[in-house]
Amino acid sequence: MDLAANTLLSAGASPAMLHSSIESPDFTPHVHALYINVGTLSDNWLPAMKVAAELASRFNKPWILDPVAAGASGFRLKACLELISLKPSVIRGNASEIIALANASFGSSSTKGVDSSHDSTDAVEAAKSLANSSGAVVAVSGAVDFVTDGNRVVGVRNGVPMMQKITATGCAVTALIAAFAAVDPSHALEATASALAVFGVAGEIGMEKAAGPASLRMHLIDSLHGLDLTTVISRVKIDTL
Ligand SMILES: Nc1ncnc2c1ncn2[C@@H]1O[C@H](COP(=O)(O)OP(=O)(O)OP(=O)(O)O)[C@@H](O)[C@H]1O
Ligand SMILES: Cc1ncsc1CCO
């Protein structure tokens, strides 16, 4: 939650973190995008997530799902599938999460808690299948990030491997996707690819000063805050596949 909120502030967005279904009807209609992350899912948080997702849909706000560890337990998988039935605009996960959702299966030996045990390349077909079945834009993060609407597939080649050694960089980039989707909800695929590329560029520039994961975390946020258009345009690596 810390890294996600600080990522959003550095990018010029205005995060607010809520867990109560009681206040969601007052709050959600006024947001520009809703981000639901099941990272530390508990049985009493899930109903509030569903209330918020339903409100976002009713008020035509984009909502974005991070299905953390979807394949690690039956509880998480079912929760994620129920949330997906409430029509997110974008789902961003690592390869193992997207494969688990596309196959609607959990507990296989290929799932390793919140970290991926697959390369993102292994999940491209799963991402297309999930995009087609859900109607969402689906992103798989990794060495190359893939983004698909089920038809088009885009690859993003920014970032550094050390980003995997900081917990919640995936959660943070999904937050950034929500902010980008808020700017132009009708171009969710472009917003998603752009957010992944910009976050990756911030990681690359941050890595020039970092000595390890802890200092990369700090320099990544600083780099994101300091990015300008010229740097972004000269460094983003987005290709249509
Ligand atoms: N090998 C790599 N090279 C470059 N960038 C990477 C690499 N692996 C991950 N990234 C980048 O790190 C960020 C997090 O992706 P990752 O796939 O690790 O998410 P995640 O597993 O959901 O992480 P978490 O659960 O800790 O939030 C993304 O921006 C991704 O592009
Ligand atoms: C480590 C961890 N556990 C639940 S959420 C989370 C952050 C990375 O997804």
Ligand SMILES: [Mg+2]
């Ligand atoms: Mg994750």
